[in-house]
Amino acid sequence: MSLPLAERLRPKTLDEYIGQKHLVGQGAILRQMIESGNIASFIMWGPPGVGKTTLARIIAHQLQRPFYTLSAVTSGVKEVRDVIDKAKRTASINNGLFAPTDGRSPILFIDEIHRFSKSQQDSLLGAVEEGTITLIGATTENPSFEVITPLLSRCQVYVLKSLDKDDLLELLNRALTQDEQIRSLGLEVKDTDALLRFSGGDARKLLNIIELVSNSGVKIIDNDTVTKQLQQNPLAYDKDGEMHYDIISAFIKSIRGSDPQAAIYWLARMIEGGEDPKFIARRLVISASEDIGLANPNAMLLANTCFEVVNKIGWPEGRISLAETTIYLATCKKDNSAYLAIDAALAKVRETGNLPVPLHLRNAPTSLMKELGYSDGYKYPHDFPGHWVAQQYLPDELVGTEFWKKS
Numbered sequence: 001m002s003l004p005l006a007e008r009l010r011p012k013t014l015d016e017y018i019g020q021k022h023l024v025g026q027g028a029i030l031r032q033m034i035e036s037g038n039i040a041s042f043i044m045w046g047p048p049g050v051g052k053t054t055l056a057r058i059i060a061h062q063l064q065r066p067f068y069t070l071s072a073v074t075s076g077v078k079e080v081r082d083v084i085d086k087a088k089r090t091a092s093i094n095n096g097l098f099a100p101t102d103g104r105s106p107i108l109f110i111d112e113i114h115r116f117s118k119s120q121q122d123s124l125l126g127a128v129e130e131g132t133i134t135l136i137g138a139t140t141e142n143p144s145f146e147v148i149t150p151l152l153s154r155c156q157v158y159v160l161k162s163l164d165k166d167d168l169l170e171l172l173n174r175a176l177t178q179d180e181q182i183r184s185l186g187l188e189v190k191d192t193d194a195l196l197r198f199s200g201g202d203a204r205k206l207l208n209i210i211e212l213v214s215n216s217g218v219k220i221i222d223n224d225t226v227t228k229q230l231q232q233n234p235l236a237y238d239k240d241g242e243m244h245y246d247i248i249s250a251f252i253k254s255i256r257g258s259d260p261q262a263a264i265y266w267l268a269r270m271i272e273g274g275e276d277p278k279f280i281a282r283r284l285v286i287s288a289s290e291d292i293g294l295a296n297p298n299a300m301l302l303a304n305t306c307f308e309v310v311n312k313i314g315w316p317e318g319r320i321s322l323a324e325t326t327i328y329l330a331t332c333k334k335d336n337s338a339y340l341a342i343d344a345a346l347a348k349v350r351e352t353g354n355l356p357v358p359l360h361l362r363n364a365p366t367s368l369m370k371e372l373g374y375s376d377g378y379k380y381p382h383d384f385p386g387h388w389v390a391q392q393y394l395p396d397e398l399v400g401t402e403f404w405k406k407s
Contacts, residue, residue, distance in 0.1 A: 006207040008179055009171075010054055017058060018174075018203065019051055019167045020160050030158065034059055041128050043113065043137040043147065046160030047245060049202030052138035055160075056109040059136070066106035068133075072115035077123045083108055084127045105134045113137035114146035115276070121148045128154045141279065162201025169196075171203055175210050185214055187221055194226035200245070247273075248283055251326075255284075256291045260330035267319075267326050277318045281307040284325050295335035295407070302328055341404035348401065355395035 011017045014024055014031060023030040033039050039059060044052045060067035068083045087106040127133045135155060139146060143157050175182050199206035213221055213229050247269050254262035270280055288303035306325040310318040364374035379389045392399060
């Protein structure tokens with residue numbers, strides 16, 4: 001049975017690797033570590049199909065390290081401990097060649113490390129701390145939320161980006177010219193817009209689409225051909241659940257658009273697909289603050305409560321709280337003024353830097369500060385009718401600037 005195109009074209013060296021130049025380009029941090037032969041434990045955070053697993057394999061191959069791999073979906077504490085024991089035996093067999101002090105410990109790659117429980121992550125701490133293993137983790141979720149603090153403190157976090165247009169076109173050209181099976185078909189590419197749009201910066205998606213279209217017997221790849229094939233086979237290019245980001249996007253946009261029917265449908269798609277309930281609940285909290293905001297502050301309270309409930313009970317009962325919150329948010333009035341206000345204020349801060357706080361707004365806990373005029377002239381609003389008095393609160397340079405505008 002033939003390997004999938006994505007596997008046949010998997011890079012084996014850094015020079016073959018496409019994308020992530022900020023990490024593996026000439027002079028970049030990961031390339032420097034690899035070329036020095038001294039790799040510290042780290043976690044790669046990025047969307048699917050951007051080369052996380054491939055990069056881990058390249059590192060192990062180039063450094064000639066023993067390479068162990070676990071999937072957080074199928075592995076538990078026992079499997080982690082078994083790998084750590086193997087790493088220790090490897091060090092013993094090789095007379096300490098991979099001893100902790102020489103920086104050449106075996107590499108343990110954990111895919112989807114965000115799915116590891118606290119106890120599973122705890123089981124890694126000693127081996128990482130002692131250098132028995134070099135941990136390389138991969139996650140599509142923010143490690144700040146999903147990886148325990150002690151493990152994070154022992155690892156660097158590197159952010160991988162979606163592939164850009166040039167990266168995807170380079171990958172397309174490689175598929176057409178270097179893969180024997182694809183090359184033998186004599187495919188002609190006339191348009192690339194649909195290919196790039198449907199792949200969404202995901203290398204695996206792009207290669208799966210090329211394989212799908214080529215297997216249909218067509219000789220010319222253009223926008224119409226790609227669109228038609230994907231409409232006929234909507235999941236064919238999505239064998240490993242790569243619609244994760246597409247569906248959550250549709251879910252949030254349905255809530256923002258006040259369509260509870262569509263929102264509950266996309267929620268069901270995520271539940272049926274095995275999505276992490278905490279991932280969905282976090283997005284609901286974000287939606288409550290970004291899209292509903294001041295129109296109904298109770299939305300944030302409900303969304304946060306939903307997150308706590310889901311975190312405690314999980315599936316299947318958590319689906320009910322998620323459904324209730326989804327419908328509530330979708331039917332709420334919408335207001336994004338707080339979201340726009342903080343972004344506008346951040347932009348102004350970056351533009352103007354650290355402007356001084358007006359003297360009358362500063363505290364004066366010492367006599368020297370009082371002599372310098374700190375707090376002098378401040379008007380206490382509660383001493384005035386209606387608990388309000390006209391007073392300058394912004395720095396001098398920003399007087400009159402409006403960040404928040406009432407919807």
